[in-house]
Amino acid sequence: MGKKIVIPHITRIEGHGKVSIHLNDAGEVTSTQFHVTQVRGFEKFVEGRPYYEMPSITARICGICPISHLLASVKACDAIMAVRIPKTAEMLRELLHCAQIVQSHALSFFHLSSPDLLLGMDSDPRKRNIVGILEKHPDLARDGIALRKFGQLAIERMAGERVHPSWTVPGGVNAPLTSDSRDAILSEINIAKSIIRRAIKLFVSIIDRFEAEIESFGNEPTMYAGLVSASGDLRLYDGILRFRDPAAGGTIADVEDPLDYANYIGEGVLPHSYLKAPYFKPRGFPEGNYRVGPLARLNVAERCGTPEADEELAEYRQRLGRDVQSSFFYHYARLIEAMYGVERMEQLLNHPKILDTHVRARADVNALEGAGIAEAPRGVLIHHYKVNESGAMTWANLIIATGHNNLAMNRAVDQVAKRFVKGERIEEGMLNRVQAVVRAFDPCLSCSTHALGQTPLVIELYGPDGEALDRVSTDCD
């Protein structure tokens, strides 16, 4: 008799989703699905609202990475105003963005994933969380908390309010940076760097324990997409959207004008998920499967462009190759990016113009359509708006990072389930691996589905006749 597994709560990810695993009579996995429940109506809700309200509205879609939405949104608004924002404003936005990436990556690595990595995938699930880490590896837990705080405090110093800063506005930012804030953030840069250095060292030292996971955690060739500068440096706030296909020998497309994204990105629909599945249009669906996020960004970029991150990147590539395929290494890539983020913050804070007080351009509607692309911690985020002559929204489209990874995540779950889920009895460790592969992508399901709040993922196990056999539920934390 066959079985279907449902993992009711993929804990330690943000959002709302479900994994179903179908078994055959021999207890082997035949197929899997990664479902996401979507709350619709967002696009309708904004119709008629002034376009310049979009940053604050979209930032409220998601409590996890509001700053990424803010930035993609203000960039789309800049495009509607058809202005070039002051250089200092651009630097301040990037600074804010880097701080957010650092704190988000810290959360993902230290709080959400380090329990699997350090305590082991099969360890006692009641202790496999940040509390367990605090007990066994108190230094690491403290580092994680400190790094997150570094990012959060930097954001607070710039934007005043940690969760939904209204500092970033169409045309720039609404107040210059003070020298006090600059100095305060700068004084903590070295501590942040040393935390990340330690974390990278630690990660590298445990890689060998995860051979099986490395092999099966979404270890399939895909294309990659991410922002880069004209010379190919890693970019998080703004840049050229580059698609890379290692199988085709490198870069396959560079999207310079954000509005062109629609010529390259199609949005497919997966039958069992409400989350749209974007694909690289020229290749068709689902062959145009690509990944975004830290792993993808490091594959797409030639280099980071900051000294220490580049050293780490060189070592990463020496170990794993020019294009790193296993999604297990999202963790590694995330740490290198965190280093880049901190170094970039340092560069920006030391820029002679960072305290300049001209930080906002003002203009009316000068274009009826605008798109903004930024790298959210989880990957490429696109906001695309249309307005009428007076600036009322007539249409909106958002493509979020978790969406881009939808296809790849589905395949990764399938790969992991096929490798680790076997037999009649469902071991907790098997299911944790299914959850862990989803966590490796660090998906933010609440924003991908425009749902408010967070609900953990569900995993269900089904037999060949479709009967529900098991439902493994772990507490959410």
Next chain:
Amino acid sequence: MDSKITIRIDGELVKTDRGASIFEAAKANGKHIPGLCNMKGLKPVGACRLCMVEVAGVNRLLPSCTTPAQEGMSVTIRSARLDAYRKQALELLLSERNHVCAVCVSNGHCELQSLATALGVTNVRYGYRYPKLGVDLSHPRYVLDHNRCILCTRCVRVCAEVEGAHVWDIAGRGIHSMLTCEMNRTWGASRNCTSCGKCVQVCPTGALAEKGFAVEEMIKRTASVERLTAVRGGGR
């Protein structure tokens, strides 16, 4: 005749100008009565029902902004009954339209919002109506968002009484009342609007705002309009 009269407010004897409203009498004596539609320099209309007070010998509540103070009157401006009543009136205002403070230009600088906080309105006991209302973005500099309008008519009055343009009126009745521009024109098509911005500055909520202001950025300069009306001697 003595230009001053004596009344009792919450038991305390106070002197006030003859002809002043109870609202003004209280204010002149440092006593605060909440209110959203009343504004110095504009004719009082008693629209918001938040300044209701108890007057000894009258068995219904009276709006203090439109009720003249009279010699020997005894007025209660603070009581449990009034608190409950004002809270209810404010909740009704909030339930009537779409006050999504988190994304509102006036968040943090809104008279409706701060009054709700002051009165301890932590939730709304009535079902929200969620009306589908438009936003008029046709004016080059300003925007009218009906979703946030509480029909206080400050804009109507300042425009007619002070600027002399009379762009605004209230159309419809009861729950269907809506602010309207010159017999239902869009604001951008108005023939009388001088773009002076007074209506925007006196609006207690985010209903009237300057264009391009992001969330929380719209800080109204009500005081400057009050000073202007004092200089011109408009209203009273």
